[in-house]
Amino acid sequence: MSAPLALLVVLGLVALATAAGLVWRARTGRVRAARADLVTASDVGAAGLGSRATLVQFSTAFCAQCPGTARVLAGVARERDGVEHLDVDLTVRPELARRFGVLQTPTTLLLDARGAVRGRIAGAARPDDVRSALDRILTE
Structure with missing residues (x-):
């Protein structure tokens, strides 16, 4: 392989990796629509769900972003x-x-008062996105 061709291949791989990273970053932490499965408190090992909405965060012991996400979600929940x-x-x-x-932690499910999944966040939750999604759930 010639040097110019090798350089072109390397530049193409860098461009592809950069594009994939930008797409991943744009999607991570955003609220997305989810299947409207019903979740009960016993499904997630809880005593009860919120009377108006519930933020269910799935974490693991070795998740670096989970403690920060827990602080964000707990803070938003206390506001409402x-x-x-x-x-x-x-x-x-x-x-x-x-x-x-x-598929990754943290993952957060946004449940309405009935326990129906109304949104899903893969990755660290963004406070403003959580607030606006909750506002939509609470006003319907």
């Missing part, structure tokens, strides 16, 4: 009446990862 934050440790309940399709 009837909203609860539940942190589910997948190292203790690994079967829940398959059931809820958790």
Whole structure:
């Protein structure tokens, strides 16, 4: 392989990796629509769900972003009446990862008052996105 061709291949790989990274970064932490499965408190090992909405965070013991996400979600939940934050440790309940399709931690499910999944966040939650998604759930 000639030097110019090798340089072109390397530059192409760098461009492809950069584009993939930018797409991943743009999607991580954003609220996305999710299947409207119903979740009960016993499904996630909790005493109860919030009366108006629930933020269910799936974490693991070795997740670097999970403590920060927990602080964000707990803070947003405290700002609104009837909203609860539940942190589910997948190292203790690994079967829940398959059931809820958790491929990375943290993953957060936004539930309405009935326990229907109304949104999903893969990665570290962004406070403003969580607030706006909760506002939509709480006003419907």
